[in-house]
Each structure stands twice: as C-alpha cells, then as structure tokens.
Amino acid sequence: MQFLPHPRTLLRLGLLSHLALVLLALPLAAQQDLFVSPFGDDLSGTGSTAAPYRTVSKANSLALTPGDRILIAPGTYSPADGETFPLVLGDGVSLIGPPTGSATIDGSGVLTPLIVIGTTTAITRFEHLRFLGEGVVLFVFGNPQELIVADCSFLGGRRAIDRDFAGDNSILTVERCFLLDMTEYGIHWQVTASGAGALVVNVTDCVITGKNLSVNGLDITGVGGTDFTVNLQRNSVENFNTGLFLGLTGSSSAANFSGTVSDNSFVKEDGSGIEVRLASIGPGVASADMDVAFRHNLLEKNADFGADIRLSANGATSTCQITSAFRGNTVQLNSKSGLYFRETEILGGSCLTAPDLGGGPDPTMGANTFAFNDDNYQSGAEFDLRLESDDDVSAQGNWWFVWTSEEILALGLPFLETEVNAHILDGMDNPLTGTVDFSSYLHGDLLFGTVPAQIVGDGISSTTLVASAGSLFVPGAGIQPSLLTVNGLEVLIFTVSPAGLTLDFIAPHIDLIGGGDAIILVTLPAGQTGSTTQSVVFTSDKGRLECFIATAAFGDPMALELDALRQWRDDVLLQTPLGQMLVRCYYWLSPPLARWIEQSPLRREVTRTLLRPLIDCVASGQAH
Numbered sequence: 001m002q003f004l005p006h007p008r009t010l011l012r013l014g015l016l017s018h019l020a021l022v023l024l025a026l027p028l029a030a031q032q033d034l035f036v037s038p039f040g041d042d043l044s045g046t047g048s049t050a051a052p053y054r055t056v057s058k059a060n061s062l063a064l065t066p067g068d069r070i071l072i073a074p075g076t077y078s079p080a081d082g083e084t085f086p087l088v089l090g091d092g093v094s095l096i097g098p099p100t101g102s103a104t105i106d107g108s109g110v111l112t113p114l115i116v117i118g119t120t121t122a123i124t125r126f127e128h129l130r131f132l133g134e135g136v137v138l139f140v141f142g143n144p145q146e147l148i149v150a151d152c153s154f155l156g157g158r159r160a161i162d163r164d165f166a167g168d169n170s171i172l173t174v175e176r177c178f179l180l181d182m183t184e185y186g187i188h189w190q191v192t193a194s195g196a197g198a199l200v201v202n203v204t205d206c207v208i209t210g211k212n213l214s215v216n217g218l219d220i221t222g223v224g225g226t227d228f229t230v231n232l233q234r235n236s237v238e239n240f241n242t243g244l245f246l247g248l249t250g251s252s253s254a255a256n257f258s259g260t261v262s263d264n265s266f267v268k269e270d271g272s273g274i275e276v277r278l279a280s281i282g283p284g285v286a287s288a289d290m291d292v293a294f295r296h297n298l299l300e301k302n303a304d305f306g307a308d309i310r311l312s313a314n315g316a317t318s319t320c321q322i323t324s325a326f327r328g329n330t331v332q333l334n335s336k337s338g339l340y341f342r343e344t345e346i347l348g349g350s351c352l353t354a355p356d357l358g359g360g361p362d363p364t365m366g367a368n369t370f371a372f373n374d375d376n377y378q379s380g381a382e383f384d385l386r387l388e389s390d391d392d393v394s395a396q397g398n399w400w401f402v403w404t405s406e407e408i409l410a411l412g413l414p415f416l417e418t419e420v421n422a423h424i425l426d427g428m429d430n431p432l433t434g435t436v437d438f439s440s441y442l443h444g445d446l447l448f449g450t451v452p453a454q455i456v457g458d459g460i461s462s463t464t465l466v467a468s469a470g471s472l473f474v475p476g477a478g479i480q481p482s483l484l485t486v487n488g489l490e491v492l493i494f495t496v497s498p499a500g501l502t503l504d505f506i507a508p509h510i511d512l513i514g515g516g517d518a519i520i521l522v523t524l525p526a527g528q529t530g531s532t533t534q535s536v537v538f539t540s541d542k543g544r545l546e547c548f549i550a551t552a553a554f555g556d557p558m559a560l561e562l563d564a565l566r567q568w569r570d571d572v573l574l575q576t577p578l579g580q581m582l583v584r585c586y587y588w589l590s591p592p593l594a595r596w597i598e599q600s601p602l603r604r605e606v607t608r609t610l611l612r613p614l615i616d617c618v619a620s621g622q623a624h
Helices: 007-028 056-062 405-410 416-424 548-554 560-571 577-598 601-623
Strands: 033-036 069-072 075-077 087-089 094-096 103-107 114-118 123-127 130-133 136-142 146-150 153-155 159-166 169-175 178-182 187-192 197-204 207-210 216-223 226-233 236-238 242-251 254-262 265-267 274-281 286-290 293-295 298-300 307-314 318-322 330-332 339-346 350-353 369-371 385-388 448-451 454-456 461-467 483-486 494-496 502-507 516-523 529-537
Touching (some): 169 187, 226 242, 242 254, 274 318, 307 318, 339 350
Parallel strands (some): 075 103, 087 114, 197 226, 242 274
Antiparallel strands (some): 448 461, 516 529
C-alpha cells in the first residue's frame, strides 16, 4: 500500500517547487491535448490520437501549460497498469474522460491518488471519470481560479474532494457527480483567508452518501475575512453526522455567507440535516453574517435537528447575525427540533437572530412544512421551531402539523393558537426569548367547506371552497394553490378572494356525469395537500349536456334525432356504473372529434350515415 504524507508535509517536501517550475514554463509552451489509452505506449507514443500514451502519468509529465488537457480513453488506470501515484497536476491541467464508456483512475490502496496545484489564473477540469482511492481522492493544493468536477464518480475513500489551506480567492464547481460511501467527508472545503477573500462553492445535482456517522457530507468553512458564496442545488446527502455544515468565523474583519441552498434533501443523518456555526471574535471589529436563502429543501428523519443554527459573538466589537430567508422547506420526522436557532453573547458581543420564515422583509409567506418533529412530543422538550434569542422572528404562512390527541382535539379550534404556542414554538428555555409571528398559518390537513354543498353534474357549476380557521390562501404570496383538481381533472382557472378565505372556480362537468361524489384536491407550492368530497347531483332537466358528435353531424342541437340519443343516455346509460363510465369517456373524447367533423360537409354526411342505425334502434326501443 502506498501512502502520502500529510498535505502540510507535502508543502515542505517540494510542492511549491513544482508549482514554481510550472509557472516558469507557462510562457514557453503552447496549449496541447495529450491522448491516453490502455492500448497506447509510453515509449513509442506521441500523445496523438493515432499514437496515444499508455499512462496518465506519462501525459501528465508533459502537460505543463494552463489549458493543457489529458484526454483519457475508456479503461482502467492503476499502479498495476504502470501509473505512478500521486498524480500531481500542474496549474490549469485538466483530465477529461470519454462522454460514453468508463475511464477509471484506480487509486485503491493509495492514500491520495490526485493532487491539484493551482493559482488564481487558470481553470482545471475533471470530467467523465471514475475515481477510486484509499484516503483523500482529489486534494486541492493552492487557489485554482476554478476547479470544475463534472459527471464524475468517487467510490469509497475517506474524502472525495478536499481543500484545507490558507488562500483568498477560488471557485469550486461540482455538478452531476456521485460521491458514494465516503468514510469521512464527501466535500471538505476549508479556507483561512489572509485578506478579503472571495470564495465560491457550487454543488448541483449530486448524490453524496457516507459510511461514517461522525463527519459531514458537505463541509464548507471559512476563517478570517472570507466572503463565501454557496450555491447548493438539487443534491441528495445521506448517512453522515451532518448533511450540510456551514461554518464561518470572523476575526478582526468581516466574514459573510451568501447564496442559495435549494431543492436539496438532507435525510437520515446521525446528527442534523443542516448545521450552521457563525462566530465573531474580537478584540478588533469582527462580524460573521449569513443571508443564504434556504428554499424547498427536505430535512427529514435526522437523529437530532432538521437544522441547528448557532450564533456566537465574543467581545464588545463583535457582531454576528443571520437574516436568511427560509421558503418552502419541508422539515419533518426529525427526532428533536425542526429548526433550532440559538445565540450566545459574550463580553458585550451582539447577535441578531432574525431569520425570515415568511412575512418579514420579503413579504411572501413562508410556505414551510413542519411535521412530526420530536420523538417525544408530549414532553414539551423539543419543538418544530425553537428559538433561544431575544429577537423577534417572522414566520407567517407556514404549515404546522400537530399530532397528539390533545392537539387533535384542539383543532376544533378556539384553542389552536394556545396549542401552537405550547407545542410548536419554543418560548420557555430563555426568559428573554423574542416573539414569533406565525399568523396566516396553516395546520393539520387543509380544511375547507364548499358552497354550494352540491355540484350539478350535468351542467356548469360555480363552486367556492371556504377555508376554515387557520387555512388561509394568500394570492401571489407563496400559498396560492399550485394545483386544483376535481376527480383528477385539473381546474385551469380559479381565483383567490382578497381576504384569502375562499377559492372560486368552475367545476368541470365532463367527469361528473351520473351523480355520486367529486373529490376536490388542493395542492400548495411546498407540496402540502388538502381535499374535500362534494356530492354531485344529476338534475331532472334532461338534455342540458350536448351530444357533441351528433350535434356536429346534424348541425342543430335541437334536432329530433338528438332527442332520442339524449333520452337513451339519461334513462339507460346513466342508470348503471358501466353506462356512466361510457358517458364520461364519451364527453372526455368527443369535443375534438366533433370539431373535426363539423369542418367538412363530407364528414358530417358520413357521420350521419353511421349514426342513423343507432338512432333507429334507440327510437324503436323507446317506442316499446
């Protein structure tokens, strides 16, 4: 087994010398593509497509210019195949695998197969590759202008992508990658800024799984004057201690987290789905701020908290604050609190805990779902939203689920707000706890009645859904329904009353013929649903529904031929479940066919000819 010393030891052993040689060579060489294939030859090859090298190591020894690319054919590249690990890639040198097929960099048993040496002047790419390694698979040493890892797989190893050093500016972009069965971190990106650093981390459309419940899936931390922008979208992170850890310490300068964390899932972590640690430490003017937008994330089945967010300010000149917006997140089935905000002020330090969970500076509703957090709910030990701060928090328009028998009884409803205060929101641990504005909340199932109580099944009916207490619809503010269906048929046009208490729409009649019940389903943007069942009546006023195809054929909805068909429909077909199904199918399929028929005299004549035997048969039956 081949081992590599700690990265700081590597620094002493000469990596800076390697970097210096690379930089000296920059003006002397032109950019080049070097080809590698298992069928190539390091001695006779030239690195061309016709004569590729056998090993990546050989190509790498000749790739000295930013922009050089090593293009790798399908196959396996390991020490057994002649590779020399670690592969130390120079500034801006990229490894590109085939878009189809598999190219595997097999560093099994090697502590660090790949090392990237970068500056802020070049972009390094790893694309379409499969990596195996014993320890840190891809270690970044330096400040690459941007490191792009796309469409790659990391299987096993301690850490897939790791960076831990002093630096000021760099960009990491990881997209459409699989980081599976990590025994430590999936991505560990830690920076100590020597000045006012600007660092960006983009991770999108990745799957990250772990095998060690004491470390973090995504670990992004900064110390010093670090301006961190994180864009984490559509990732799935599972089976770590913490799915996402964001840490920032400002010392004698300002440090800031901004960006977006959206549409991710952080589930089944041994600790929390998300952890945030913000700290500012004097004696100079120091601050640590966060205004990252958290939107539409799933925080589910974590052993501790959905999200655990802590602020600490130490020293009279130190400040720390979070003003992040939380919108449309689902926080459910976590063993402790859903969202937990807490602050510590030491020696005159000042914290501002003011997350916007709806209705704050951004006036839109929160539309977050909080459901079944705390495995011992009746003890009052944990809460869906827990606040240990003397600051006020806006949390309007969120969806709160309650589950104990007492709370179910309380839904009847004058005691709801008392129940929300007692069981959903924590105001007991700290006598200085601020207030939480949870107005315009939704609770339990979406509750509404209908006016009128019945829908007319053989005509067009105007219907109003009337929201019960606590179930407001808010037009244009995040809680307006995204979908309304009646018996599975989508209602395309509906309106919300100015007060948010009612939804008005036209009940589609096509799927309601024959009476029975209609299930009205309302779906909100964050995925919450509510339904009600409304009875459907079939009036005695025969003939209100058009026979579309027959009308198109005969040209007159009052034609005598149509009367026979309507009576047969009403008296025979609609009296049996099978007949009702046939009528529903007819009214679903016939309008476009009728429009096609009425556009042509020939089509109308052919249709009349086809319908007459049926009309005669029906009329004969009615006569008897």
